[in-house]
Amino acid sequence: MIEYELVPRELRFRRGIPYRLHVVNAGKEGHDFTAPDFFISVQLKNTDALNESGASVFLQPGQTIDIYVRQRLARDASAESASVPSVRPAARTKLAKR
Numbered sequence: 001m002i003e004y005e006l007v008p009r010e011l012r013f014r015r016g017i018p019y020r021l022h023v024v025n026a027g028k029e030g031h032d033f034t035a036p037d038f039f040i041s042v043q044l045k046n047t048d049a050l051n052e053s054g055a056s057v058f059l060q061p062g063q064t065i066d067i068y069v070r071q072r073l074a075r076d077a078s079a080e081s082a083s084v085p086s087v088r089p090a091a092r093t094k095l096a097k098r
Contacts, residue, residue, distance in 0.1 A: 006033075013042070013071040021067040025059035033057045042069040 036055035045068035
């Protein structure tokens with residue numbers, strides 16, 4: 001975790017391929033991974049990972065979560081591509097193909 005910064009700065013997904021987004025809060029305070037455009041543009045396997053609004057994930061210090069996503073296919077996309085998430089304050093991520 002680098003405070004107030006998402007690592008990596010940019011996430012790119014190939015349509016139709018499932019990914020595991022591993023979010024780690026290694027900070028000393030709670031952090032909110034906020035990315036409404038991103039979460040709209042992907043299909044989530046575990047929607048319970050998101051808050052009530054479906055736009056963010058809140059992590060306590062030391063907490064981790066895996067978010068399973070697949071970029072929507074062009075015909076079922078409500079957004080054309082995944083955007084770079086905004087982060088408030090920050091969370092370190094590791095992205096892995098699933």
